[in-house]
Each structure stands twice: as C-alpha cells, then as structure tokens.
Amino acid sequence: MPAPQCASCHTARAALRRPRSGQALCGACFCAAFEAEVLHTVLAGRLLPPGAVVAVGASGGKDSTVLAHVLRELAPRLGISLHLVAVDEGIGGYRDAALAAVRRQAARWDLPLTVVAYADLFGGWTMDAVARSTAGSGRSRACCTFCGVLRRRALEEGARLVGATHVVTGHNADDMAETVLMNFLRGDAGRLARGGGLGSPGEGGALPRCRPLQLASQKEVVLYAHFRRLDYFSEECVYAPEAFRGHARDLLKMLEAARPSAVLDLVHSAERLALAPRRPARALCQACALLDGLNRGRPRLAIGKGRRGLDEEGPPREPQPSRPPTSEPVPDF
Ligand SMILES: Nc1ncnc2c1ncn2[C@@H]1O[C@H](COP(=O)(O)OP(=O)(O)OP(=O)(O)O)[C@@H](O)[C@H]1O
Numbered sequence: 047m048p049a050p051q052c053a054s055c056h057t058a059r060a061a062l063r064r065p066r067s068g069q070a071l072c073g074a075c076f077c078a079a080f081e082a083e084v085l086h087t088v089l090a091g092r093l094l095p096p097g098a099v100v101a102v103g104a105s106g107g108k109d110s111t112v113l114a115h116v117l118r119e120l121a122p123r124l125g126i127s128l129h130l131v132a133v134d135e136g137i138g139g140y141r142d143a144a145l146a147a148v149r150r151q152a153a154r155w156d157l158p159l160t161v162v163a164y165a166d167l168f169g170g171w172t173m174d175a176v177a178r179s180t181a182g183s184g185r186s187r188a189c190c191t192f193c194g195v196l197r198r199r200a201l202e203e204g205a206r207l208v209g210a211t212h213v214v215t216g217h218n219a220d221d222m223a224e225t226v227l228m229n230f231l232r233g234d235a236g237r238l239a240r241g242g243g244l245g246s247p248g249e250g251g252a253l254p255r256c257r258p259l260q261l262a263s264q265k266e267v268v269l270y271a272h273f274r275r276l277d278y279f280s281e282e283c284v285y286a287p288e289a290f291r292g293h294a295r296d297l298l299k300m301l302e303a304a305r306p307s308a309v310l311d312l313v314h315s316a317e318r319l320a321l322a323p324r325r326p327a328r329a330l331c332q333a334c335a336l337l338d339g340l341n342r343g344r345p346r347l348a349i350g351k352g353r354r355g356l357d358e359e360g361p362p363r364e365p366q367p368s369r370p371p372t373s374e375p376v377p378d379f
Pocket residue numbers: 102103104105106107108109110111131132133134135197201214215216217218221
C-alpha cells in the first residue's frame with residue numbers, strides 16, 4: 047500500500063506518523079512543525095528574550111545537536127545569538143570522540159565554540175580520576191552524581207567565560223520524565239519540587255537556564271536529526287550502564303506502552319508539584335561539597351552516604367588544602 051499523502055502540504059508522500067498525534071507528515075513538514083513547537087515553547091515560556099547571548103551546552107549527542115540546529119534556525123526570529131559550550135569531563139575513550147562531533151558542528155554551522163575541562167576548573171580532577179576515587183560498590187551511580195553536579199558548574203563557568211546571558215541544555219521530555227521518576231523513587235521531594243518548569247530564572251547569581259526541548263519526545267528528536275541529516279555522536283558514556291537512571295528508563299518504557307501520554311503527564315505533573323519548602327542555603331554549594339569530599343579522600347561523605355553529605359546541612363567545615371588526584375585516594379564506597 048503506498049504511503050498516505052502528507053497531512054500538511056498535501057503534495058508529498060508522508061514519511062512518518064508523529065508518535066503522539068499519529069499525524070502522517072513528509073520529512074520537510076515534520077521538521078517545520080518540530081521547529082514551530084520549539085519556537086512556541088521558547089516564546090510562551092519567555093525563555094530567551096531578544097538580545098540574549100545563549101550558551102548551548104553541546105555534548106555532541108543527539109539532543110544538544112538537535113537543540114543547537116533548531117535554535118540556529120530560530121535565532122533570527124528570536125533575536126538571539128548562540129555560542130556552543132562543550133565540557134570535557136576527562137572520560138577516556140568517550141568524550142574525545144563526542145567533542146570531535148561538536149567541533150564538526152561548530153565548523154559546519156559557523157558557530158563559536160568554547161571547550162572547558164574539569165581538569166582545569168576543578169584542581170586536576172577528571173571524571174576518570176573521580177571514578178577511581180569512588181571505586182567499589184555503587185561506583186557508576188556515584189560517577190553520575192559527581193558528573194551531573196560538576197558539569198552544571200562547568201557549563202556555568204563556560205557560559206560566563208563567553209559572556210552568555212542564558213544557558214540552554216538539550217534535555218527532552220523523556221529525560222525529564224526519567225528524572226521525575228528517579229526523584230519519586232528516591233523520595234527526593236526537594237528535587238521534585240525544584241525540577242519542574244522549563245528552566246530556572248537564575249537564582250543565587252547563576253545564569254538563567256532553560257530546556258527548550260523539554261516538551262519534545264525522544265523519538266521526535268531522533269526523527270528530526272534523521273530528516274535534517276545531522277551528524278551526532280551516539281555512544282553511551284562508559285560510566286552510564288549501571289546508573290540508577292537506567293531503571294527509571296526501563297520503567298518509563300513500560301508505563302508508556304500501557305499509557306502513551308505517560309511521558310508528558312510526568313513532565314507536566316512535575317511542573318505543578320510544590321511538595322517541599324525551599325531548603326536554607328548550604329555552607330558549600332553542591333560542586334564544592336563534592337570536591338571537598340574528593341580532596342579529603344572521602345567521596346562517600348559528599349554524596350550523602352556518610353554522616354554529613356550533600357543533602358544534609360551542617361556548619362561550614364574548615365577549608366582543606368586541595369589534593370591533586372595523582373595518588374589513589376582511599377576509597378570509602
Ligand atoms: N559534556 C557536555 N558539554 C556540554 N553540555 C553537555 C555535556 N553533557 C551534557 N550536556 C548538556 O546536558 C544535556 C543533557 O545531557 P545528558 O547527557 O544528560 O543527556 P542526553 O540525552 O544524552 O543529551 P545529548 O543527547 O545532548 O548528549 C545535553 O543535551 C547537553 O545540552
């Protein structure tokens with residue numbers, strides 16, 4: 047049976063059915079619809095005002111590749127300028143190849159690119175050194191906790207370096223729904239309450255951040271990359287396989303099979319949640335608390351598995367001399 051006609055232009059043959067609506071579209075009309083929806087997300091949420099200098103967190107993966115491409119298409123209408131910021135976490139056998147993809151994108155799209163490295167920002171610590179330091183049971187989970195916090199800080203530093211006024215990341219609806227599930231499963235009411243919405247207005251002096259793809263499904267991000275023939279890096283991080291997120295992802299797939307709207311329902315429920323009162327400011331920010339634990343050779347304390355961790359409050363600690371990760375810290379996992 048021949049493919050139906052595109053429901054939008056009525057001239058080309060449809061190349062896909064949109065996963066959520068079932069609408070049959072040709073590749074060109076699908077890409078135009080996808081871009082229009084991201085434009086709507088940005089305008090309706092007032093995420094990026096005219097004149098904004100936007101640092102795009104560029105990992106080389108499909109989401110940030112699609113985000114950078116879509117924002118480049120929309121930039122003239124939004125009146126914004128873009129700067130790619132890539133973070134080199136120091137993950138051997140993974141990040142170098144991903145960074146090569148970012149460099150190709152920057153050259154092809156004629157966008158400025160700045161690379162910032164954990165090793166330079168965090169007193170010599172790379173993710174490989176952190177992984178060695180936290181080796182033992184639960185190693186990979188700890189890696190993702192450290193990496194998430196440090197990457198957030200690194201992106202902020204990179205964005206400031208290039209004079210950005212806003213930071214955007216490529217998180218899509220599936221990423222957000224997984225995060226909501228993870229926070230529920232961990233009973234982390236504070237993160238649930240803080241994680242909703244399309245971004246943060248830039249509290250505590252931080253640059254405003256947003257996620258323009260937050261309402262786009264992973265399947266459609268992949269379809270957009272396919273029809274726009276985008277070149278991206280698709281391998282999984284070497285530390286990801288045992289991360290807790292994998293369980294949330296499996297659970298989400300089962301939920302979605304039973305209830306196709308489950309992903310967006312979870313995203314929207316998080317937007318409306320206000321479970322926990324705001325926590326008082328910590329003596330140390332998350333990144334500094336983690337680095338402090340690493341430098342003491344006690345990473346377990348920093349992620350909340352010790353007596354006074356990331357999620358516990360306490361009086362400020364005496365500053366410790368920074369210890370470069372040349373010798374193996376005593377693992378306490
Ligand atoms: N090394 C990095 N440098 C700059 N930004 C990053 C980096 N890693 C992640 N990000 C930003 O954080 C977002 C979420 O990253 P994460 O790795 O959690 O998810 P992802 O779905 O695999 O994203 P992507 O497909 O873009 O890699 C990315 O889309 C990107 O904007």
